[in-house]
Amino acid sequence: MIVGVPKEIKNNEYRVGLTPPSVRELTSRRHRVLVQKNAGLDIGLPDEQYVAAGATIVDTAQEIFGKADMIVKVKEPQPGECAMLNQGQILYTYLHLAPDPEQTAALVRSGAVCIAYETITGAGGGLPLLAPMSEVAGRMAIQAGAAHLEKSKGGMGLLLGGVPGVAAGHIVIIGAGVVGTNALQMAVGTGARVTVLDKNMDRLRHLDLIFGNRISTQYSNAHAIEEAVLSADLVIGGVLLPGAAAPKLVTRAMIARMKQGAVVVDVAIDQGGCFETSRATTHADPTFILDGVVHYCVANMPGAVARTSTFALNNATIGHAVALAEKGWQQAMRDDPHLRNGLNVCQGKLTYQAVAEALDYAYVPAESMLG
Numbered sequence: 001m002i003v004g005v006p007k008e009i010k011n012n013e014y015r016v017g018l019t020p021p022s023v024r025e026l027t028s029r030r031h032r033v034l035v036q037k038n039a040g041l042d043i044g045l046p047d048e049q050y051v052a053a054g055a056t057i058v059d060t061a062q063e064i065f066g067k068a069d070m071i072v073k074v075k076e077p078q079p080g081e082c083a084m085l086n087q088g089q090i091l092y093t094y095l096h097l098a099p100d101p102e103q104t105a106a107l108v109r110s111g112a113v114c115i116a117y118e119t120i121t122g123a124g125g126g127l128p129l130l131a132p133m134s135e136v137a138g139r140m141a142i143q144a145g146a147a148h149l150e151k152s153k154g155g156m157g158l159l160l161g162g163v164p165g166v167a168a169g170h171i172v173i174i175g176a177g178v179v180g181t182n183a184l185q186m187a188v189g190t191g192a193r194v195t196v197l198d199k200n201m202d203r204l205r206h207l208d209l210i211f212g213n214r215i216s217t218q219y220s221n222a223h224a225i226e227e228a229v230l231s232a233d234l235v236i237g238g239v240l241l242p243g244a245a246a247p248k249l250v251t252r253a254m255i256a257r258m259k260q261g262a263v264v265v266d267v268a269i270d271q272g273g274c275f276e277t278s279r280a281t282t283h284a285d286p287t288f289i290l291d292g293v294v295h296y297c298v299a300n301m302p303g304a305v306a307r308t309s310t311f312a313l314n315n316a317t318i319g320h321a322v323a324l325a326e327k328g329w330q331q332a333m334r335d336d337p338h339l340r341n342g343l344n345v346c347q348g349k350l351t352y353q354a355v356a357e358a359l360d361y362a363y364v365p366a367e368s369m370l371g
């Protein structure tokens with residue numbers, strides 16, 4: 001199979017779909033890998049390392065999309081990339097389709113086989129191709145929040161941990177999954193007071209066992225969210241209903257009643273966001289202020305620490321990439337129901353139920369596409 005790795009083009013996105021060690025996993029099995037010139041240069045992965053791993057360097061994304069059987073990326077394809085996809089070509093990347101009708105329509109039109117990292121499940125449960133980026137984004141969320149509480153960034157001028165004689169701040173984390181747990185680890189380290197909310201009692205029990213009375217856990221409902229958010233200095237949104245649009249748990253009315261200069265970090269923005277007031281921002285212009293509350297809603301947070309993120313992502317993606325190259329997508333998905341759960345759009349059909357429901361497409365089960 002010919003595998004193609006274009007350079008990422010989303011704002012400030014320096015991650016790359018395959019590292020040189022991942023390329024070697026494919027070339028050593030006699031697959032051809034085309035990597036766009038300078039795809040990894042900015043994170044210390046120059047073309048020479050790719051050539052040493054057996055890749056061929058090509059000048060343009062057009063050439064890669066024109067020749068490859070499978071495109072391996074990081075972020076959802078941008079409109080120009082969607083236009084270059086071909087009938088039957090495999091696209092293996094993050095997609096986040098439920099809040100994105102334009103991208104979904106473009107992928108349907110392309111006739112490509114579009115596999116979303118974020119809905120591939122794991123034998124042990126969870127979402128193993130989302131988890132490493134959620135670890136990164138969860139940890140970054142506290143850093144980003146702390147920085148934006150500074151006056152020069154629009155915040156109220158608060159040091160989260162306080163100092164002797166001055167009270168610490170209050171961090172509220174909504175969603176106690178991978179983002180929430182990693183945010184919690186960092187939040188506890190700041191010395192702030194920390195509250196975490198989830199609907200899943202097992203997650204709250206688990207965190208209570210680890211962090212004891214250093215944190216407060218709260219069952220998530222509208223009342224508890226409102227109470228927590230109104231007393232918060234920093235709120236992290238890390239909820240997920242896999243594949244679906246994020247529920248709007250923090251309403252505009254709640255935001256309007258928050259402290260002036262408080263900060264919200266909506267990590268769930270890639271699924272549409274869990275604050276009613278959120279809209280996606282970029283690393284170049286990461287925040288906006290609404291009702292006196294600083295909103296940080298960057299949809300590709302791990303792109304800022306792209307070297308760490310690229311290696312962490314490749315650890316999780318390369319296994320299925322090899323299976324897809326070795327067996328073709330149909331056989332690989334017949335053999336592995338977890339990979340099959342990643343199939344979102346296939347040759348013009350919507351094959352992921354939550355996306356089909358969110359965007360009003362007819363749902364066609366992935367199984368029926370496997371011949």
Ligand SMILES: NC(=O)C1=CN([C@@H]2O[C@H](COP(=O)(O)OP(=O)(O)OC[C@H]3O[C@@H](n4cnc5c(N)ncnc54)[C@H](O)[C@@H]3O)[C@@H](O)[C@H]2O)C=CC1
Nearest residue numbers: 133134137175177178179198200220239240268299300301
């Ligand atoms: N902005 C960015 O750069 C990045 C965004 N993300 C996004 O962060 C989000 C969270 O991802 P993970 O932590 O990996 O998901 P996860 O599945 O590990 O955790 C989600 C948690 O949300 C909880 N939840 C669902 N409904 C809830 C409700 N009504 N109230 C409170 N909690 C609720 C679930 O019980 C679960 O514990 C996803 O949308 C993911 O795509 C992840 C990485 C990077």
Ligand SMILES: CC(=O)C(=O)O
Nearest residue numbers: 133270299300301302
């Ligand atoms: C998961 C995701 O959206 C990211 O890593 O950018």
Ligand SMILES: [Mg+2]
Nearest residue numbers: 256258291292
């Ligand atoms: Mg206000």
